[in-house]
Amino acid sequence: xxxxxAKAKSNTVPRIPYKSHPKVRRKTHGWHPTFQDSAxxxxxxxxxxxxxxxxxxxxxxxxxxEAHLMVSEKIDAFAAAAVTMAGGGSARTxxxxxxxxxxxxxxxxxxTSG
Numbered sequence: 001x002x003x004x005x006a007k008a009k010s011n012t013v014p015r016i017p018y019k020s021h022p023k024v025r026r027k028t029h030g031w032h033p034t035f036q037d038s039a040x041x042x043x044x045x046x047x048x049x050x051x052x053x054x055x056x057x058x059x060x061x062x063x064x065x066e067a068h069l070m071v072s073e074k075i076d077a078f079a080a081a082a083v084t085m086a087g088g089g090s091a092r093t094x095x096x097x098x099x100x101x102x103x104x105x106x107x108x109x110x111x112t113s114g
Contacts, residue, residue, distance in 0.1 A: 041098055045102050047106055048109065051109035054113060055113065
């Protein structure tokens with residue numbers, strides 16, 4: 001068995017700690033509004049899901065209409081989001097549009113469940 005040499009190889013490159021250029025700033029402040037909008041969308045959509053499950057569980061013609069409306073609204077929202085993104089829109093714009101739709105659904109469902 002060969003013994004390892006005590007000397008380090010001289011052809012290794014020394015590690016230099018990474019420092020970014022002083023004139024380059026990282027844009028980390030832009031994610032916060034998008035994160036906040038998506039977190040609120042999550043909370044608001046859970047409320048709408050609960051209301052829709054209540055309406056679907058009651059059954060009848062109203063539940064059948066609600067199921068069809070739910071599917072058609074999802075298709076419309078996806079198409080609007082695709083158009084927004086294809087037109088150069090941001091994820092925040094899409095999220096705000098989804099939130100507007102979810103809030104409208106929450107108002108409609110809460111009014112009919114009373």
